[in-house]
Amino acid sequence: MSDPILRLEGVYTNIAQYHILQGVDLEVPRAAVTMLLGRNGVGKTTTLRSIIGHWRAHQGRIVLDGQDITRIPTPAIARAGVGFVPEDMGIFANLTVEENMVLAAVSGPINSARLDWVFQAFPPLKTFWKSEAGNLSGGQKQMLSIARAMVEERRLYLIDEPTKGLAPAIVSTMARALRELKAQGASILLVEQNFSVARALGDTACVMDDGRIVWSGEMRELATDASLQERLMGLSMEAH
Amino acid sequence: MIKAVLSGDMPRSSVLALVLGLILVCLALAPFLFPGVRTVDTAARICVFIVLVASYDLLLGYGGIVSFAHTMFFGIGAYGVALALTHMGRGFDAILVGAAAGALLAAVLAFVIGLFSLRVRAIFFAMITLAVASAVAVLVSQLSGLTGGEDGLTFKTPRALGPAFKFGDELFGVKLNGKLLSYYVVFIGSLVLFLLMLRVVNSPFGRVLQAIRENDFRAEAIGYRVVYYRVAATCLSAAVAALAGSLYAIWLRYVGPDTTLSMEIMIDILLMVVIGGMGTMYGAVIGATLLVLAQNYLQNLMGVAGSLVEGVPVLPQLLDADRWLLWLGVLFILSVYFFPTGVVGRLRRG
Structure with a gap:
């Protein structure tokens, strides 16, 4: 892979006495969606949180x-x-949708064309612009959460299970918005349990197990090879 | 116009707007509406405590930071003015120097405490503020040569703010003297500081502070350095508390550990914030007014009530004026039970 936007080299992260990441090696290519897959508890969220610095990697390198x-x-x-x-x-429940968005635009005032694009992707945010974010429905809160990341152009988006627990109609809205983000040439590392969403969005995929990347390659390859899916994810499930 | 003055933070409840308007009018015209030494003193105390409680609300209600050193900052401002007036003479320049020095010292002290303790968990900040406040209270008592020790300091304010200064005969039966001017210095000073606090909490800085209170990791993940914002809020809050202390010293012409540094005042501030409503600013107005009025008049009210029910079994004993603190406690419990989000929170919910 040539010149990835993000590279993790042998990353180990502990949370209290638990060794969660045990040598993660991962590359996220530019202008592509990389799916981070695996069953619950294998370290996908910890990987994202190690990248953003919430949990500190005690060994290895993270290069952006x-x-x-x-x-x-x-x-x-x-x-x-x-x-x-x-x-x-x-989301910041006591602040309005507008205040949540303004806070997320750290480099200056929100670009109006960009905001229009966000409103197009998530129309309810325009409707509830002046409402307290805490009063939004679960799906609308998730829209706001993603919209805050989208409100400015980023070099890399880290998105953790955006469709989790949402109604099918909202899942479609989320998938459409992420597809538009991808079409703009964004680099995205996406954790997703919904395999059909992963298949539709992903360019490349990395599968985790026991705090390590156990497989990485083209999403297409994983999506079309049922035996590979069975071996990578089915085996893991049986093992636990 | 009103929206701009209130920094866009409208009361959002007609009852609340009415109550706030009533308090504002009563405080603005207190010397004329309620002439008398005790009533005007109560009004001045309400003004000062509104600012003090608002500055604490910036910390607790907006920043989610618990501090027990707020009376220390209040005392620093009061002693700043007292020492300046004692050593520089009774001029307005001494008041300005004392108030500025007090606010600066309070901000520097808050910066040092904040920088060392706000990096770690908020509970350490609360513990450290408690320790520092206790140490400063002891220091003030011990340095009696400078601070007057337990007796405190009595000092003279500029002639124009003293009762002997006359600038007219009477207006609506009220003597136009320096004490009246002194009240309006406190009132206008408090109003300006309160509006400043309202501006701060409704600025981008205030929004970030609220975001940090709700979810500090998320605020960091957006790009805000939590420690910087918390320390800045602590410094600002301390400086405003010190300025409130300066106004109090100008009004009382006396400072002492009991009037400015005691833990009782710290508890009063906490009660006022909780009763009024945390994170609302207007809660400071309601909380301070209710509690100062209760502290000053509940005893009298109970004395009257006790005499009215004389001859009825048990009630006269229950309503004995000496039991006013018991009833103040009952009122506090009832207010927390019925208004868990404070009076302002309840009124805004409708």
């Missing part, structure tokens, strides 16, 4: 566009152009 960000504070990583959408959405 040639810059070592392993020891850089989280806000500096974010300002270096990494947009993070956490699994729990992490």
Whole structure:
């Protein structure tokens, strides 16, 4: 792979006494969607949180566009152009939708063309622009969470299970928005449990098991090879 | 116009707007509506405590930071003015120097405490502020040569702010003297500081602070350095508390550990924030007004009520004026039970 936007080299991360990541090697290509797959508890969320600096990797290197960000504070990583959408959405419930979006635009006022694009992707956000984010439905909160990352152009998007627990109609909206983001040439590392969404969006895929990447390659290859899916993910499930 | 003055933060409840308007009018015209030493003193105390509680709300309600050193900052401002007026003479320049020095010292002290303790968990900040506040209170008592120790300092304010200064005969039966001017210095100073706090919490800085209170990791992941914002909020809050202390010293012409540094005042501030409603700013107005009025008049009110029910079994004993603190406690429990989000939160919900 030539000149990836993000590279993880032998990353180990512990949370308290638990050894969650045990030597993750991962490359995220530019202008492509990389799916991070695997069953629950294998370290996908910890991988994203290690990249953004919430959990510190105690061994290994995390390199963003040639810059070592392993020891850089989280806000500096974010300002270096990494947009993070956490699994729990992490919206600011007491602030309005507008205030949530304004806060997310750290480099200055929101670009109106970009905001129009976000509204096109997530129309309810325009409707509830002045409403408190805490009053939104679950799906709308997830839209806001992704919209906050999309409100500015980022070098890399880290998105953790954006369709988790959402109604099918909202899942379609999410998938459409992510497809548009991808069409703009964004580099995305996406954790997703919904395999049909993963298959539709992913260019490349990495499968994790027990805190390591156990397979990486073209998403197409994984999507069309049932025995490979069975071996990588089915075997893991049986093992646990 | 009103929206701009209130930084776009409207009361969002007609009842609340009415109550706030009533409090504003009563405080603005207190010397004329309620002439008398005690009533005007109560009004001045309400003004000062509104600012003090608003500055604490910036920390607790907007920043989610628990501090026990707020009275220390309040005291630093009060002692700043007292020492300046004692050593520089009774001029307005001494007031300005004392207030500025007090605010600066409070901000620097808050910066040092914040930088060392806000990096770690918020509980350490609360513990450290408690320790530092206790140490400063002891220091003030011990340095009696400078601070007057337990007796405090009595000092003279500029002549124009003293009762002997007359600038007219009477207006609506009220003597136009320096004490009246002194009240309006406190009132206008408090109003300006309160509006400043309202501006701060409705600025981008205030929004980031609220975001940090709700989810500090998420705020960091967006790109905001949580420690910087928390330390800045602590410094600003400390400086405003010190300025409130300066206004209090100008009004009382006396400072002492009991009036500015005691833990009782710290508890009062906490009660006022909780009763009024955390993270609302207007809660400071409601909380301070209710509690200061209760502290000053509940005892009298109970004395009257007790005499009205004389001859009825049990009630006169229950309503004995000496039991006012018990009823204040009951009122607090009831207010927390019925208004868990404070009076302002309840009124805004409708």
